[in-house]
Amino acid sequence: MSRRAHQTTPSSLLFGLVAVFLVIAGGGALFFQKGSNPYRTVETLQPSDYFENANSLRGNVYQIEGVILNALAQNPEKGRLFSISVATDSRKWPMPIFIPAQLRQINLQKNQSYRAKVRVNDSGILVAEEIQKS
Template sequence: MVRRASSSLNPWWAIGVILLIVAAIFGGWALYKNVSDPFRTLTPLDVSAYLDNANSLRGNVYKVTGTVETQLAWAPLKGRLYSVAADDRNDVLPLLIPASFNSMNIQRGQRYFFKIQVGEKGILLVQDIRKV
């Protein structure tokens, strides 16, 4: 009687499949991390250059990712002034959020992506805002 060869799972195949699964998970995470930023095409604000001379950046559009610290002021027609801690540094920036965003519930400790424009006298005016 002829014996059949037993087919067992080669350990190299199992290791290869596990490595492919780990690579797919890591690749998906990296893709999500990069694609989740809605303002990824904008230049990040150079905070040190802004703090040194805000007028040199006037008129330019940047992105800032940060955590809301406190609401500094509010005017119904102008908007709200918030202090925001920038993620890439330990500096706090004043951001003026126009009245068109008054319907948003912005609370202390929340993280946001901000599309900002450096306005007259170095005021950081928010053009768009998205929650992280």
């Protein structure tokens, strides 16, 4: 009776399994990283640029992250104006952020950290398009 040759696993099968594992691992990493910053495709606003010339930023969309300092004004039909402290490497910058009435369901509290997608309006005020606690 003749003996059968020992069968080895083809290298292409091993390569395929490793490739599938890497694709799944990469997809999982992307999925879990996705929750960290929902505005990662939006440019971060540099406070120094804003204070240097806010008019040059009009109409642009940015993201900011900071701590609510104070409520400055409120109008039930229009919305609420807050000051938010945005930290950079060198210092903390107080900036105005207007929360329109459409976002009134968000309960902003003093000394809480928030991340927002904002548009610089015609008067240079940051108007929140989206905001969430960070």
